[in-house]
Amino acid sequence: MGDPSSVATFQFGGLTFNAANIYSGLIAFVLVFLFVFALSRHITMKPGKGQNILEWLIDFTNGILKGSIPGNETGAFGLYGFTLFLFLFISNQLGLFLQIAVGGKDFVRSPTSDPIVTMTFSLATLMIAQFAGVTKYGWKKHFSGYLQPFVFWLPISIFEEFTNFLTLGLRIFGVIFSGEMLLKIIGGLAFSHGIATMIVAIPLELVWQGFSAFLGAIQAYVFVTLSAVYISKKTEIGD
Amino acid sequence: MFSHLAVASSLAIGDMLFYAICFIILMWLIKIVAWKPINKMMQDRADKISDDIDSAEKSRDDAAKLAKQRQDALANSRHEATSIVDSAKKQGQQQRDGILADAQTDAQSLKDNAKKDIEQERQDALASVRNDVADLSIEIASKIIQKELSADDQKALIDSYIEGLGK
Numbered sequence: 001m002g003d004p005s006s007v008a009t010f011q012f013g014g015l016t017f018n019a020a021n022i023y024s025g026l027i028a029f030v031l032v033f034l035f036v037f038a039l040s041r042h043i044t045m046k047p048g049k050g051q052n053i054l055e056w057l058i059d060f061t062n063g064i065l066k067g068s069i070p071g072n073e074t075g076a077f078g079l080y081g082f083t084l085f086l087f088l089f090i091s092n093q094l095g096l097f098l099q100i101a102v103g104g105k106d107f108v109r110s111p112t113s114d115p116i117v118t119m120t121f122s123l124a125t126l127m128i129a130q131f132a133g134v135t136k137y138g139w140k141k142h143f144s145g146y147l148q149p150f151v152f153w154l155p156i157s158i159f160e161e162f163t164n165f166l167t168l169g170l171r172i173f174g175v176i177f178s179g180e181m182l183l184k185i186i187g188g189l190a191f192s193h194g195i196a197t198m199i200v201a202i203p204l205e206l207v208w209q210g211f212s213a214f215l216g217a218i219q220a221y222v223f224v225t226l227s228a229v230y231i232s233k234k235t236e237i238g239d
Numbered sequence: 240m241f242s243h244l245a246v247a248s249s250l251a252i253g254d255m256l257f258y259a260i261c262f263i264i265l266m267w268l269i270k271i272v273a274w275k276p277i278n279k280m281m282q283d284r285a286d287k288i289s290d291d292i293d294s295a296e297k298s299r300d301d302a303a304k305l306a307k308q309r310q311d312a313l314a315n316s317r318h319e320a321t322s323i324v325d326s327a328k329k330q331g332q333q334q335r336d337g338i339l340a341d342a343q344t345d346a347q348s349l350k351d352n353a354k355k356d357i358e359q360e361r362q363d364a365l366a367s368v369r370n371d372v373a374d375l376s377i378e379i380a381s382k383i384i385q386k387e388l389s390a391d392d393q394k395a396l397i398d399s400y401i402e403g404l405g406k
Binding site: 012015016017018021022025026029032033036037039040043044045047051054055058078079080082083086087111114116117119120121123124 | 252253254255256257258259261262264265266268269270272273274276277278280281283284287
């Protein structure tokens, strides 16, 4: 893993696709949907177990957004934040218990351990931020925000957008990628010298898996929080 | 690492498109399946709770009003009962006074009648005694003195005696 030759690729419609990303992405999407679908079956005034979990999750992600975005503007981004959080969370955890490699090529792993995937979401967040800024203030006022505090700040503003995009995507990628890398190394260690190394490696693997699960949750939270921060920055330049 | 990024960038468009489209579809599905109904239910619940609070306030006011009415009615009936008892007492007093007065006048009239009767009796008795004494004394005198004495004279004589007795 990490080695480009370890992923199977295929061509479709003139585009190159990474098989591991497609499969694991599909699994994550389906898992998220099934999770939400299963919990939202019997929606009643008096919430049942599933509905309680779902309502708590919605409150949680709305709370993240409300922490950064002032007023009632969170409503528009609530669904994005909710879906993003669930998808990133499940993606981060996916590779911890399910990694399938066939013939030295990965097929299922954490989708977020590929920078392309995480950058897709960071790009989506920044596009939403731009869009929100334009809809709230109009083209002129929105882009005049790049000239604040003075005109020559423009290169720095543009560079800031670019670094925001990179750091938002690469942060989660780095954490998940390194976590899975270490899991694989410990796994390789376990099978290297028979029983003796296995006994040493299994507790290590357990500890690292637990830590990675924690990191995966934190990273999903951080990603949504930073998304909210970037969106709020674009929707309150006037203030 | 960098080679990975470099190769990945050549793969980028397909995967990015795939993830973007899938993510939009997922968002749409979640919106239909969970987001809208749950938000609607949460809104409904919030409305219901505020309604319940309002209606609870209203029923509390109603209860207070009812309690006040009851209190008033109770005080009213107590007052009424007091007045009834008072009037009954007054009536009883009046009746008693009336009965007493009647009894007094009755007793007085009885006493007067009795006095009158006694007086009458006495007069009668005196009169008959007078006559008897007169007759007896005439008889005795006629027997004693064998002298015819006129009854009227005798009577006048006796009367003067009786008068002397009466004084």
